[in-house]
Amino acid sequence: MRKLFLFAVAVLCATVVAYGSTIKYEDIAKCRAANGAIYGVRSMADGEHFTIIKGKRVVRCSYADRADSLVVFEGDFRIGSYLFSADERQILLSDAQSVKPIYRRSFTADYYLADVGGKARRVLEQVRDVAFSPDNKSLVYSKENNLYLYDIATSTSKAITSDGEWNKVINGTSDWVYEEEYGFTKGYAVSADGAKIAYLRFDESAVPTFEMMRYDDKLYNKAFSFKYPKAGDKNSVVTLHLYDVATGKTEQIPTGDNPDQYIFNLAYTPNGEFLFYRVNRLQNHFEVLLREESGVVRPIYEEKSATYVERPSSATVQFVDGDRFIVSEETTAGYNHLYLHSIKKGRLNAITSGRWEVTQVVGVAKNRIYYLSTEQSPLQRNLYSVALNGKGKRCYTEGGFNSIAPSVGMRYYIRTYTDAATPNVVTVCEASGKVVDTLLDSRAKVAERGEWAKREYKQFVTERGDTLNYYIQLPFGFEKGKRYPVLLTQYSGPGSQSVRERWSLDWEDALSHDGYIVACCDGRGTGFRGEKFKKCTYADLGRKEVEDQISFARFLAKQDFVDAERIGIYGWSYGGFMALNCALHGEGLFRMAIAVAPVTSWRYYDTIYTEIYNGLPQDNPKGYDDNSPLSHAEKLAERTKLLIIHGTADDNVHFQNSMEMCRRLNEAGKQYDMMVYPDQNHSMRPSATTLVRQKMIDYTLDNL
Numbered sequence: 001m002r003k004l005f006l007f008a009v010a011v012l013c014a015t016v017v018a019y020g021s022t023i024k025y026e027d028i029a030k031c032r033a034a035n036g037a038i039y040g041v042r043s044m045a046d047g048e049h050f051t052i053i054k055g056k057r058v059v060r061c062s063y064a065d066r067a068d069s070l071v072v073f074e075g076d077f078r079i080g081s082y083l084f085s086a087d088e089r090q091i092l093l094s095d096a097q098s099v100k101p102i103y104r105r106s107f108t109a110d111y112y113l114a115d116v117g118g119k120a121r122r123v124l125e126q127v128r129d130v131a132f133s134p135d136n137k138s139l140v141y142s143k144e145n146n147l148y149l150y151d152i153a154t155s156t157s158k159a160i161t162s163d164g165e166w167n168k169v170i171n172g173t174s175d176w177v178y179e180e181e182y183g184f185t186k187g188y189a190v191s192a193d194g195a196k197i198a199y200l201r202f203d204e205s206a207v208p209t210f211e212m213m214r215y216d217d218k219l220y221n222k223a224f225s226f227k228y229p230k231a232g233d234k235n236s237v238v239t240l241h242l243y244d245v246a247t248g249k250t251e252q253i254p255t256g257d258n259p260d261q262y263i264f265n266l267a268y269t270p271n272g273e274f275l276f277y278r279v280n281r282l283q284n285h286f287e288v289l290l291r292e293e294s295g296v297v298r299p300i301y302e303e304k305s306a307t308y309v310e311r312p313s314s315a316t317v318q319f320v321d322g323d324r325f326i327v328s329e330e331t332t333a334g335y336n337h338l339y340l341h342s343i344k345k346g347r348l349n350a351i352t353s354g355r356w357e358v359t360q361v362v363g364v365a366k367n368r369i370y371y372l373s374t375e376q377s378p379l380q381r382n383l384y385s386v387a388l389n390g391k392g393k394r395c396y397t398e399g400g401f402n403s404i405a406p407s408v409g410m411r412y413y414i415r416t417y418t419d420a421a422t423p424n425v426v427t428v429c430e431a432s433g434k435v436v437d438t439l440l441d442s443r444a445k446v447a448e449r450g451e452w453a454k455r456e457y458k459q460f461v462t463e464r465g466d467t468l469n470y471y472i473q474l475p476f477g478f479e480k481g482k483r484y485p486v487l488l489t490q491y492s493g494p495g496s497q498s499v500r501e502r503w504s505l506d507w508e509d510a511l512s513h514d515g516y517i518v519a520c521c522d523g524r525g526t527g528f529r530g531e532k533f534k535k536c537t538y539a540d541l542g543r544k545e546v547e548d549q550i551s552f553a554r555f556l557a558k559q560d561f562v563d564a565e566r567i568g569i570y571g572w573s574y575g576g577f578m579a580l581n582c583a584l585h586g587e588g589l590f591r592m593a594i595a596v597a598p599v600t601s602w603r604y605y606d607t608i609y610t611e612i613y614n615g616l617p618q619d620n621p622k623g624y625d626d627n628s629p630l631s632h633a634e635k636l637a638e639r640t641k642l643l644i645i646h647g648t649a650d651d652n653v654h655f656q657n658s659m660e661m662c663r664r665l666n667e668a669g670k671q672y673d674m675m676v677y678p679d680q681n682h683s684m685r686p687s688a689t690t691l692v693r694q695k696m697i698d699y700t701l702d703n704l
Contacts, residue, residue, distance in 0.1 A: 004642075026690060040079070041414060049255065058071070058091065064412075070082045073095070073114055075112065077096070079094070079095075091114050096113050103179055106129075108128045113139075138194060142172045145169060147161045148157065160197065165416075167204065168204065168454050174200070178264060196243065196245065200239075200264070201239045201240075212225075212649060215648065230607065231610040231617050232429050233607065263276060273345045282611065282616070285302065286298050301341055315328065318361055324343075334532060338371065349389060363409070368392075368410075382399070400418060400501060402416065403415070412430055413428075414427070425443065452671070460552040472556075473518040474517055485704050487704065489520050491572070491576060491578075492522070497522060524537060535673030541614045541624075569592075576598025577600065580644075584636055586640070588640065592643075594644070597684075598649065633661070633670060636667040642673065645696075648679060648680065651679075
């Protein structure tokens with residue numbers, strides 16, 4: 001549940017509306033369609049220039065001088081993504097119109113190759129995960145579960161593997177669960193000299209097959225079959241291989257004696273040594289393994305936890321030089337912080353510390369590390385730097401929610417700033433924080449088009465003594481002494497965060513124009529408040545989170561401006577699981593609940609996500625069943641109006657979840673409403689986006 005680098009800056013512009021009018025989701029959709037955006041920002045190797053996509057062109061711009069720009073490519077197709085070769089003399093581009101999605105992140109597309117400033121030629125059709133080799137001579141790509149090497153000089157492809165087959169073997173890319181939960185699709189790495197290619201091989205033949213019915217407006221519909229490991233079931237057997245480009249020979253790299261583990265994040269150190277990550281099945285032991293020139297594989301870092309180690313990513317370990325590397329870790333201090341390690345000497349020192357968390361490493365330059373953190377507030381992200389020895393900390397931003405796209409060498413960075421009342425403002429800054437140029441400022445455009453209700457950020461204390469963050473959005477025309485209905489919106493999943501000081505707009509905002517309060521609370525188990533707060537829900541998903549949402553609803557019900565008889569709750573995915581549970585355990589507190597694509601039993605969800613937070617179902621049956629909405633269908637109060645929404649082609653949270661919920665509600669003799677969207681996936685985009693959200697607006701207005 002949880003891209004060739006693509007950096008998009010979205011600006012949501014509000015339309016002029018009058019209080020008392022009913023806002024349609026189309027009004028919000030038009031605002032979203034009018035967003036200003038900067039696409040495909042990439043720093044050039046000189047650290048002085050960056051490139052962006054402008055329709056059918058790639059343009060090089062100077063960080064220091066906007067007037068200094070040059071078109072490095074112009075073609076006759078709309079560019080989806082692009083990559084430069086290491087020497088920046090060639091450019092690889094995908095045709096946006098040719099893209100065919102597979103799952104959430106994976107897709108195939110047609111790719112074009114061009115010399116910088118020259119014309120493009122199509123070199124690959126309907127392939128995926130394409131990248132230059134570091135020696136600029138080849139392209140590596142995957143097609144139909146096999147890995148290939150394309151020689152640029154001769155325009156010929158050579159197969160690296162040949163045993164790839166749908167639902168059996170995958171070479172060089174990830175299977176469904178790795179893609180969804182570890183967030184990557186490219187499962188190979190090429191050495192700096194282009195001589196070796198390390199790749200993952202997934203044997204998924206023993207993984208249970210899931211059949212997802214497709215309708216497609218056909219007389220005889222067919223099921224889409226794919227491998228989906230549900231909690232407690234078999235995962236793919238993943239092995240690691242090293243291909244020698246010169247000889248064509250492949251050797252297997254040892255990854256340990258237990259095949260029931262996770263292997264990923266293949267990379268090479270600055271010294272050319274190969275490394276990879278290993279995580280055990282329970283995900284409470286994480287290791288970084290290095291393959292030395294001798295062929296010996298040994299751990300150079302490990303993290304253990306009594307509960308779980310947060311899922312590592314490529315950003316978890318970042319090398320400073322051939323020996324030293326930076327690690328993001330939360331188990332040592334109870335908050336996510338940075339530590340400097342050495343391959344030869346182990347841990348050297350802590351770089352950051354405190355009762356706050358580092359959320360992202362932005363870059364390293366001149367023995368200083370730049371990072372975003374929650375030091376000013378867990379609801380904010382601000383930019384800091386500090387020396388690798390932990391001394392000389394500097395702050396570059398004050399308040400709000402910042403995201404940073406650095407230049408090579410960190411001489412410049414592109415900063416996107418937003419807060420609760422400010423849509424995105426994008427600036428080019430020097431490393432010192434000095435603003436060089438403003439690329440995009442959406443404030444004037446938003447002001448011209450009107451306004452949406454403002455959010456106020458607050459805290460409350462539950463009956464159990466826990467202090468929780470929330471925001472509340474009062475309706476237009478709010479009058480003291482009058483009581484208003486409230487819609488609670490939440491996600492509540494482990495490590496997530498919905499209460500953040502950033503500007504956003506979605507379907508719930510339409511309700512503020514019809515006299516509704518919108519509120520959101522991050523309960524126990526959510527992120528960026530330390531390990532103890534986040535991991536307290538371990539092996540018991542859904543109990544503490546539901547307690548906190550019910551406490552929040554009761555807290556609001558006591559306010560003199562809230563109509564306690566008209567409180568509703570909404571959520572999507574994990575939030576849908578929560579909305580159902582709150583409706584069932586709220587004892588009539590909630591007048592309405594909307595659950596979109598809800599998990600109704602963690603037994604139906606995938607191995608990686610479910611087991612890291614809930615353990616194995618064989619070991620923890622109570623943690624799976626006691627908090628499942630399926631176990632409590634009879635508790636739905638007669639006064640609670642329930643709407644369940646799901647797409648039938650949801651490859652993530654399967655339609656099965658909602659069907660089993662309906663079965664239990666039917667058996668309990670309960671009345672409810674349901675909307676089904678044929679052949680729509682978990683996000684229900686793009687064709688059903690407006691329909692789903694307008695349905696939720698209308699349902700809320702009719703039932704709350």
